Amino acid sequence: MSGYFFSKDSLAKSDRILLFVGNRILVKNGDFLWRREQVPERFIAQDTMIKVSYGGEDFLVTRAPEGVENSLDAELTSLRSLMFEGGERAMLVAGKANQLLDWHASHQFCGFCGEKTIPDRSGQALFCIACRHAFFPRINPCVIMLVVDGHRILLARNARFRAEFYSCLAGFIEVGESAEDTVRREVKEEVNLDVGAIRYYKSQSWPFPSQLMLGFYADFASGHIRPEPGEIEEADWYDIHELPKVPSARVSVAGDLIEHYVKAMK
Numbered sequence: 001m002s003g004y005f006f007s008k009d010s011l012a013k014s015d016r017i018l019l020f021v022g023n024r025i026l027v028k029n030g031d032f033l034w035r036r037e038q039v040p041e042r043f044i045a046q047d048t049m050i051k052v053s054y055g056g057e058d059f060l061v062t063r064a065p066e067g068v069e070n071s072l073d074a075e076l077t078s079l080r081s082l083m084f085e086g087g088e089r090a091m092l093v094a095g096k097a098n099q100l101l102d103w104h105a106s107h108q109f110c111g112f113c114g115e116k117t118i119p120d121r122s123g124q125a126l127f128c129i130a131c132r133h134a135f136f137p138r139i140n141p142c143v144i145m146l147v148v149d150g151h152r153i154l155l156a157r158n159a160r161f162r163a164e165f166y167s168c169l170a171g172f173i174e175v176g177e178s179a180e181d182t183v184r185r186e187v188k189e190e191v192n193l194d195v196g197a198i199r200y201y202k203s204q205s206w207p208f209p210s211q212l213m214l215g216f217y218a219d220f221a222s223g224h225i226r227p228e229p230g231e232i233e234e235a236d237w238y239d240i241h242e243l244p245k246v247p248s249a250r251v252s253v254a255g256d257l258i259e260h261y262v263k264a265m266k
């Protein structure tokens with residue numbers, strides 16, 4: 001099999017495996033990759049495993065039963081902690097694995113006719129033989145934007161996630177919108193400001209659960225800040241020389257947007 005799938009029969013001793021228990025990942029001594037020989041047969045649940053390719057290497061992914069951590073003298077960690085502690089490689093490999101497992105689990109049956117799906121010939125879709133629909137992994141595009149006004153930038157705290165840091169505004173792209181439309185709409189909805197020029201900066205795959213974050217700068221045009229109740233707990237202008245705690249530029253496009261702007265302005 002090719003694409004996102006791998007047959008358990010083809011497993012070799014040296015193959016590296018990621019084991020998920022629910023949405024947590026099995027880790028031993030800080031390492032999330034297991035060699036085939038370290039994992040007893042009974043802990044590899046499916047006949048068909050998910051395959052993640054990264055940097056020219058393949059990693060195999062499977063779900064393991066509850067309690068496996070005790071048998072293997074290991075611990076379970078969340079994708080978020082693995083990402084913040086393990087850096088970019090951990091985030092991309094485990095993030096992709098998590099997204100593909102979710103897609104596989106939620107598309108076992110056809111949404112049109114209810115029949116069981118199977119991997120298609122390319123291995124990149126789940127396919128319904130009865131009505132011939134293919135279901136590809138879904139990526140949800142979002143925008144994340146730093147509103148800027150010379151030496152000050154707009155930072156906010158989300159009301160729902162209760163993060164300890166201040167960050168950029170963000171939102172999902174709605175049906176029919178361009179990314180730039182979403183930037184203008186979200187800034188207006190979340191803090192009641194109008195923005196002028198919008199500049200694309202960079203994008204990032206964000207596996208919570210399956211977003212593609214498109215990072216932008218948006219120039220402030222007019223208005224007074226009014227945080228959207230229930231969405232934004234706090235939003236304000238911050239001088240680039242006196243910033244509060246912001247996300248790490250190493251793992252998030254939000255942190256990178258802020259760091260890049262501040263460096264350019266100083």
Ligand SMILES: [Zn+2]
Nearest residue numbers: 110113128131
């Ligand atoms: Zn069908």
